[in-house]
Amino acid sequence: MADIKDPENTIIITLKDGPVVIELLKDVAPKHCARMKELARNGAYDNVAFHRVIEGFMAQTGDVANGNMEADFNLRRAGTGGSDLPDLPAEFSKLPHDRGTIGAARSSNPNSANSQFFINFKDNHFLNGQYTVYGRVLSGMEHVDKIVRGEPPANPDRMISMKVASDA
Numbered sequence: 001m002a003d004i005k006d007p008e009n010t011i012i013i014t015l016k017d018g019p020v021v022i023e024l025l026k027d028v029a030p031k032h033c034a035r036m037k038e039l040a041r042n043g044a045y046d047n048v049a050f051h052r053v054i055e056g057f058m059a060q061t062g063d064v065a066n067g068n069m070e071a072d073f074n075l076r077r078a079g080t081g082g083s084d085l086p087d088l089p090a091e092f093s094k095l096p097h098d099r100g101t102i103g104a105a106r107s108s109n110p111n112s113a114n115s116q117f118f119i120n121f122k123d124n125h126f127l128n129g130q131y132t133v134y135g136r137v138l139s140g141m142e143h144v145d146k147i148v149r150g151e152p153p154a155n156p157d158r159m160i161s162m163k164v165a166s167d168a
Contacts (some may be wrong), residue, residue, distance in 0.1 A: 001081065002021040002138035002139035003140075004021065004165050007164070007165040007166035008037075008164065008165075008166045009023065009024040009026050009033060009037075010022065010023055010024065010138075010164070010165035010166075011024060011036060011037070011040060011135070011162060011163070011164060011165070012162070012163050012164075012165055013045075013140075013143065013159050013161070013162045014159070014160040014161045014162075014163075015140075015143045015146075015147070015157065015159065015160065016089075016146075016157060016160065017142075017143040017146050018094075018118060018142075018143045019140050019143070020095040020119075020121070020137060020139070020140035020141070020143055020144055021032065021080050021135055021137070021139045021140055021163060021165075022102060022135045022136065023135060023136050023138050024036065024037070024134060024135045025095070025133070025135055028091065028093045028095060028133065028134060028143075029091035029093065029104075029132050029133065029134035030063070030091070031088050031089065031091060032091055032104050032132050032134040033086065033134055033135070033137070035083075035088060035114075035115065036117070036134070036135070037141045037164050038164040039064060039083055039085075039115055039162075040084070040163060040164055040166075041073075041164060042168065043045050043123060043161075044064040044083060044115065045061075045062065045064060045115075045159050045161075045162035046071055046159065046160070046161045046162065047158050047159070047160070048061055048062060048063065048064060048093055048115060048158060048159050049061065049063075049152070049153075049156040049157070049158050050147050050148070050153070050156050050157050050158065051066075051151075051153075051156060052118075052151050052152065053147050053148060053149045053150060053151070053153060053156075053157075054149065054151065056121060056122060057101075057120075057121060057122070057124065058109045058118040058119060058120050058121055058124065058148045059118060059119050059121065059144060060067065060116060060117070060118040061116070061117065061118075061159060062080065062115045062116035062117045063081045063082065063115065063116055064081070064083050065081030066081045066084060066113045067068065067081065079093065082114025082115045082116060083114055083115040085114065085115075086108070086113050086114075087109075087111060087114050088104070088113045088114065088132075089092065089111045089119075090106075090110040090111055090113070090132055090161055091104075091132045091134065092110075092129055092130070092131075092132060093132075093133060094129075095133040096123070096124075096125050096128050096133075097099065097120050097123070097124040097125060097127040097128055097133060098123050098125075098136075099120055099121065099122050099123055099129065099141070100119065100120060100136050100137035100141050100144075101116050101119075101120050101133050101134065101135070101136050101137075102117050102118070102119055102134055102135030103117060103120065103131040103133055103134075103136070104116070104117055104131055104134060105117055105118050105131075106131065110130070113132060117135075119144050121144070136156075
């Protein structure tokens with residue numbers, strides 16, 4: 001696992017293949033980082049499906065309203081919900097959407113990000129300046145690469161748990 005320098009701003013996602021350590025970029029996108037930590041501490045991300053996973057692009061998850069349901073109907077709705085908390089304003093920066101960066105998923109409204117996020121499988125610079133970048137994978141990208149593909153996948157991988165490193 002990665003050498004964790006700031007446990008309060010580091011997230012550990014447990015996937016079926018192993019842990020993924022994410023550095024939150026609190027100086028770049030403080031509201032998005034605070035939201036992820038709040039939801040992680042509440043257990044909201046535990047058992048949430050990766051509902052949109054596109055080969056050569058990204059893996060999206062974080063629909064805490066619909067993504068932790070087992071029923072096929074609910075999984076088809078995954079990607080349409082967020083948390084009970086208000087949407088977040090965009091925190092765009094000059095940081096590029098490189099492989100392993102974490103971006104805030106949203107609707108066509110730039111200020112509609114809530115709980116959903118994606119992990120870039122490759123450099124996706126066409127997203128630069130349009131989606132908030134607020135974290136980067138420090139270790140475990142090989143586990144992210146093994147997430148089952150699909151929109152939604154027939155049998156989706158899930159975040160087993162998400163913890164703030166200082167709480168683990």
